[in-house]
Amino acid sequence: MRQAGRYLPEYRAIRAKSDFLTMCKTPELAAEVTIQPVDIVGVDAAIIFSDILVIPEAMGMKLFVNEGSGPKFETSISSESDVDKLIIPEPTEKLKYVLDAVSLTKKMLNDRVPLIGFAGSPWTLFAYMVEGNGTKDFVKAKAMLFNEPKLSHKLLEKIARSVSHYLIAKIEAGADAIQIFDTWGGMLSYEMLREFSLRYVQQIIFDVKAKFGNTIPIIFFSKGSGMWLDDLVKTNCDVVGIDWTMDISVAKYIVGGRTAIQGNLDPIVLLSKPEAIVNETKNIIEKFGSGDGHIFNLGHGILPNTPVENAKLLVETVKEESKKYHHK
């Protein structure tokens, strides 16, 4: 999940001097803010600072990111000719800045912690591309699925191929694991989730595994899709991320050891009193209980108004409590 960001004064100091996209596109800045949470908060892994929308941008859409009002594209995708104009970008050309950020971060981390690369799921990127910006209900994106399933598949296929190339290039640049974020999976009905989201995630996982076998763990997170956990596992991911609405003991039972589980503290807990943070964190660790395969994480991105000391308390609590259940 998102670790870098506005909750860190050290991040805000850099952000004050550069806009968001410039930070993504300047490897030195991206590497610096990627490593901040490792140094300051003490997390066990770093996730590269970037944005899921660099893919649509590399495919040919002009992107504006304003951290306040959210991302926006100059135009949105609404017709077959719009889809045809999009390219499947060669990462070493169009997304070189991300790959450079990954290599530089790897070098700067010097094997202290693993580095995670990420991408949005095809459906999540499709939703932004068809809407032209973030919305609450994704009326335009879903209407395209209902009205033009063939065109939707054409676009999703193009996005999926772009994401596969991108994730493979990120791994080649040094990422130790990758995560696919299906942020808007939970907006879809079960049939549409499978048809328009999971099949493309599965295809990406297939492409990555065809290249690297099982050497690179693939984490898949679909927000609001806890009901369909068994289907998420069947994408062939190595780790399934769950949001805070899923109960981790139920998730452990459903997953049945087929994948590891990442999650799932409600990020809002970090805006609470210390005793609530400790209790809720302990509760999740206890509910998973003994056995391998739990990566403690938030159930969604960290909130901008999270006090840094609360993030630190979380990390300390996880490290301390985990000892009861895990001996290595």
Place this chain on the structure above:
Amino acid sequence: MRQAGRYLPEYRAIRAKSDFLTMCKTPELAAEVTIQPVDIVGVDAAIIFSDILVIPEAMGMKLFVNEGSGPKFETSISSESDVDKLIIPEPTEKLKYVLDAVSLTKKMLNDRVPLIGFAGSPWTLFAYMVEGNGTKDFVKAKAMLFNEPKLSHKLLEKIARSVSHYLIAKIEAGADAIQIFDTWGGMLSYEMLREFSLRYVQQIIFDVKAKFGNTIPIIFFSKGSGMWLDDLVKTNCDVVGIDWTMDISVAKYIVGGRTAIQGNLDPIVLLSKPEAIVNETKNIIEKFGSGDGHIFNLGHGILPNTPVENAKLLVETVKEESKKYHHK
């Protein structure tokens, strides 16, 4: 689900002359817009035109409703003294306008279709009252649950008692069925959903059934809680409402005849082409299949930009397709 509203030109004509709260508080106007969808679209039941926030208002909070930017309270609830100041309103005094609207609508409907009364769940009302307005993540409301569980329970208890009295009064005024909307249930973890939402819904259902036995069907809808359908059923409701993310065949299996099921077409389907509307509607009816206990409905409120002819097509399709499975 919401049936009256901006998608009907006849509604907009009335709304152009009165603000939203005036419409709620003028029985003649509320009755008129309640009956519009019955006359125009041909639905099989009417749901009284009102707003869930009339309860917090009757409890003592000053409410402003703007259909564009959403509802807002003059002040929000943040301390024990704020909670203590709230009253448990006597519906025949503070909410007489709703009861009058119910009786008038009943009279005007003249038994053509049943009339449904509704209320927000205590947690959903709590969220609005603590936030002071609608938000996306309910940071303040959830932080109160984490930080001050006792105070939260005190407030929820007060809201639940207010809702019980209100629903009982609505039934006495003529409502044939009632629906409880837990719009924000899906924002909570499983444990918090049970502790802070479902137990109060169960209490309200207990209160209503203590008065009326099983003569008045109680519909319970918790958006985004499909994962916990078994717990929703255990509130002792007569009908469980499901949103479009749940699969109705899975829901039928889990519910196992303990309650009827209401749902679950994605409202966005009504912004699609006619063939998509027909196909998606047929799909849901086929998936429920034969047997009693399916109330066809949208999986959430109708969208303001829904073309009226699409709403009509939906109703026609449901009536026609249902014949294959239901013979009365």
